[in-house]
Amino acid sequence: MSIKIWGRPTSARTQKVLLTMAELGLPHELVLASGTMGAQGHVAKGNQAFGVVDTPEYRAMNPNGTVPTILDDGFVLWESNAILQYLAMKYDPDGFYGSNTERFASASRWIMWENNELIPPMHTLVKHTIRLPEEQREPQVAETARAALTRAWDIVEDQLSRTEHIADDSWSYGDIPMTIRVHRWALLAGQDALSPNLARYYGQVSARPSFDAVRDPAMHLAG
Numbered sequence: 483m484s485i486k487i488w489g490r491p492t493s494a495r496t497q498k499v500l501l502t503m504a505e506l507g508l509p510h511e512l513v514l515a516s517g518t519m520g521a522q523g524h525v526a527k528g529n530q531a532f533g534v535v536d537t538p539e540y541r542a543m544n545p546n547g548t549v550p551t552i553l554d555d556g557f558v559l560w561e562s563n564a565i566l567q568y569l570a571m572k573y574d575p576d577g578f579y580g581s582n583t584e585r586f587a588s589a590s591r592w593i594m595w596e597n598n599e600l601i602p603p604m605h606t607l608v609k610h611t612i613r614l615p616e617e618q619r620e621p622q623v624a625e626t627a628r629a630a631l632t633r634a635w636d637i638v639e640d641q642l643s644r645t646e647h648i649a650d651d652s653w654s655y656g657d658i659p660m661t662i663r664v665h666r667w668a669l670l671a672g673q674d675a676l677s678p679n680l681a682r683y684y685g686q687v688s689a690r691p692s693f694d695a696v697r698d699p700a701m702h703l704a705g
């Protein structure tokens with residue numbers, strides 16, 4: 483049975499689910515949904531959003547009105563990192579964390595850290611350099627976000643100087659959000675901005691066949 487995913491291709495959190503599906507090789511259907519972006523770009527620039535997220539049917543599944551949400555065999559789940567853990571545990575615990583509690587916990591720690599430390603400044607930076615109309619962008623806000631991001635990447639660099647992947651030496655589901663973040667950062671800041679181990683890691687994760695699901699720069703730089 484096909485897993486249904488509500489989301490938009492330009493959403494990094496939707497991309498986490500798309501990358502997971504590519505890793506698992508499972509059939510899935512993406513239903514385009516968003517209150518802020520559509521096929522042409524952001525509503526702040528006068529574009530039409532995909533919609534769906536404000537309908538009573540969607541709100542009954544996800545009261546936040548955000549994306550992604552999934553439906554798998556009658557089970558509804560929102561919160562992107564919870565979706566990753568669910569899919570990992572249900573469909574491939576060996577491949578996604580070696581059926582190992584410590585690797586599961588370490589990956590869990592990193593996806594929570596990504597949510598708290600990497601997403602907010604990166605979201606602000608993308609907004610104030612790409613998504614908002616030029617007259618609404620604030621260079622100082624973008625620069626503060628860029629500085630916070632640089633500090634956060636230093637922490638990732640330190641981890642990757644000690645382990646091959648983010649949770650430990652093996653690839654795990656913890657690498658899924660990090661793959662999307664490092665790809666987006668390389669596209670935004672340029673590959674020269676990547677520190678040595680981050681660049682090495684980017685080479686490794688972007689060589690995985692699943693990466694094609696999130697490779698397109700337009701998914702990351704669309705405004």
Ligand SMILES: N[C@@H](CCC(=O)N[C@@H](CS)C(=O)NCC(=O)O)C(=O)O
Nearest residue numbers: 493494495516517518548549561562
């Ligand atoms: N913590 C939630 C946040 C969900 C969220 O804010 N998603 C963004 C896209 S990355 C969203 O829905 N933006 C508004 C929209 O597209 O309507 C998660 O990880 O799923």
